[in-house]
Amino acid sequence: MSKLWNNYRYLILRRFVQIGILILFIGANAWGWKILEGNLSSSLLFGVIPMSDPYAVIQMVIAGAVVATDLLIGMAVVALFYFLIGGRAFCSWVCPINMVTDSANYLRRIFDIDRAQLQRQPITRSVRYWVLAISLIVSAFMGIAAFEFISPISMLHRGIVFGMGFGWAAVGLIFLFDLFVLKNGWCGHICPLGGFYSLLGKFSFIRVHHLEENCTLCMKCKVVCPEKQVLHMIGKESIPVLSGECTNCARCIEVCDDDALRFSIRDFIQNKKTGE
16 A cells, blocks of 8 residues: 555545546535636635636737736736746646546557557647647637637536536547547647646746656656656756656656655756756
8 A cells, every 4th residue: 555655646646636626616516615616717716816727818818808807816826826836737736638648648558559659759849839829829810718719628627517518529539649649649749728837837946856866767757757858867967857848747756766756946046056
């Protein structure tokens, strides 16, 4: 039991948080709970604290909408939270699509699909930033929050809370895409919300830190990491992961038997000295 907890403790905690958030939203809709009301785009915590998806609010502003004060306050609250703990922590700790893509990636490892597709990389990770830019341009020209209309994240979340409808189709496509076409395809290559949070989290405080002296180069961390390019320092130097693309999912920490990876608070002074 202890070994199971050590190997999957952060994964268990992430699922607890993701499912717990969904239950709170369902409770607000079905039974009138006042803990967390609304949805991932705009919600109210304890009936007092507004929270708004910064990316959604920016699209609305660019589209020319008059944004209410509580949305702007909610945007600031959420942006500050993810700025401090790591922008893409949203992707691994909150976003319900993460459970879908993690399942697809698990099956890829079980059936060794990664090895079969080793030479196939149909798109690069920079595509998500192009999709982000295009969504803002379309929002400006069309006068709508463009990504919110087609977001599978919103489809899945609202579907679970309010009734699924056709949202299953979008979720199913993402699962099949990640399983058969490209590892971590949606979250790591296409999703503009992940791209937005990676920019927000570039200067965050909570970081995964690598201790080179403990590392035996087993490379288990890179096998499970959804953004393995951020672990470029493995076996080379003792520095934190500074890329905003890290999701702070902590799977690398869990699988590391050498205790060569751990969470730490970013040292801005030391990072500046080392040129990072």
